[in-house]
Amino acid sequence: MNTIGKHSFQIELSKNPVEAHLREELLENPLFGRVFTDHMVTIRYSGTRGWHDAKVSPRGPFSLDPSTLVLHYAQEIFEGMKAYRLPNGGATLFRPEANARRFGNSAERLAMPPLPEALFVESVRQLVRVDRDWIPSTQGSALYIRPFMIATEAVLGMKPSAEYLYCVVATPVGAYFKGNASALTVWSSDDYTRAAPGGTGAAKCGGNYAASLAALAQAAREGCDQVVFLDAAERRWIEELGGMNVFFIFDDGSIQTPPLTGTILPGITRASLITLARDIGITVFEQPYDIDQWQADAKSGRLVEAFACGTAAVVTPIGTVKGRKHNFSIGNGSGGPITERLKTALLNIQNGRAPDHYGWLDLIF
Template identity: 75%
Template sequence: MNLGDEQLSHVSHPNPVPAREREALLRNPVFGRVFTDHMVTIRYSEEWGWYDGKVCPQGELPVHPGSLVLHYAQEIFEGMKAYRLPDGGVTLFRPDANARRFHNSAVRLAMPPLPEELFVKSVRSLVRTDQDWIPRAEEGALYLRPFMIATEAALGLKPSAEYLYAVVACPVGSYVQSDASAITLWASETYSRAAPGGTGEAKCGGNYAASLAAHAEAVREGCDQVVFLDAVERRWVEEVGSMNVFFVFDDGSLQTPPLTGTILPGITRDSLITLAGDLGLKVREEPYSIDQWQADAESGRLREVFGCGTAAVVTPIGKVRSQSHDFTIGDGEAGPVAQRLKSALTDLQNGRRPDPYGWLDRVL
């Protein structure tokens, strides 16, 4: 009995957060700390397929201590946002792209792919239900976290026969809580993020757990974030923390590492490549070494560097340090190309400029 075209059932929260308390929480929400009243859950079994889909009160999930997710880390997730439009409506940004990536992550982790139309339906349903939680501040949005975990209780190494898919939501403001216009990176020579043939291009929790020690190393060295080099030669730049990275040169061109299987195919990355091209900026997807990065920064050929992702949008990078590198990009501050691209993207996401790409999926 596969869940098909029928609507998800709705169970309203019996005691939602009172309007006055909710408005107080929305004034300056710390990223990922405040949750809305409801969530979506859909179950899967080999016998029944996808079933029991519903929007229900947000609460704890009953998980058996022998669930495979707790022992063998069969887990994937997505990150996306819903935005308030100038006319009071609400839109999602490229949810079809998140659905495709979620499908691909499931395949890599030997999990049953959730039908892409069901993924989009689930997110739209939660946004409609908890629309009052979307902040009205300029950088405010409703951050959505779809995820799937293996729930079969079995302590044998195998793909689970049962899964739980869920979506939770958090009102958010700016991701970066800092007065600095650009961050400082630590280029780790101890840790790598992903190796060829691994799970680097999947959005699974294990990738992020493995990055935490590297981030802690960066913090100990007085830096804001870590930049990962490739696992084979330890010279090619891959990702900045959980962000993709772009380099801006003195001829106005941009460069970003190619997607060869070890880098997450970011939706913000893909969007910025399109926007940059339409702004007359040439974008190359080519490898870039840390030694070349330092040489280009010191010669002045490299003018700007920035990271990008759903949570942080665009984050300028001003300095890079490691055991064998120490250099500044430009004047160490945010540059005009990063600011221009961020404005182009956020203006489109928030409905302040036309959407010629069909990226906005209006929910309300």
């Protein structure tokens, strides 16, 4: 039994874990989100008892009543984070307190009870410790961790639930984008927007991602890897990709990224890259950027690189932008030195190959 504050984690190990030789085969080239570790964490909430019944148990299905609120009114939030294998064989999380804080902000926006940040971080630590053998050691791989919370009260009523289930599962992963392309081709969506002022754009909730699927399908039909969303009011200001923040790099060496005004998810990778860039002397502007200006700057050569970033994709260059009104390439169409420098700096810290001067790493064992 492990205790955090007044909460004790009951630990029940799986009686049928994946055999070691099969696990090693699965870790050689893991498909993103297809293979899961042996265990999960669950913690329950009720209005009368608060957070209680914290467990590490064998991974398995939930049993939900057909009237469970999450199935009807989408009260659900989640996080995405990774555990990394260190050169000495240990493991670390990257800025888990930032995920805990964002999870709490998302909960408040969705009228859900915030999970105490220390309990969030410890729940993730517990799962990583139990499933430590699932952390890949191959270059570019990690253990992707998915904490989430759902409304579980069984009632058909348009109201915040009185009961919730928090859960953490994990999956070993390699590269998010497969294939030989060195940079993304993105589709500029004219038909769909991701978020509007006053909405849930800054919350990490399933509804935001569900609403983006039609645009992603449209992008795929146009031969693109991703979609870039514009603002809902004027349909001109670049906001973010489907699940990733976006950065622009100019010929004077400066970087620009859209500001966090409530319609864009405050990415932890985004914040980390801004810090890294500024610390190596790069000027970073958090300012709006017009899609027409993006095209003009790319064609004139003023814009030399662009990239998307997030926990899953890390840092991925954008090479081409397509749309009904836009069609242009960025630089040589395959990334550039500043993008690569920032990606390498971030990965070196996350994987323990460079000193962590920022206190971002949370060592697990």
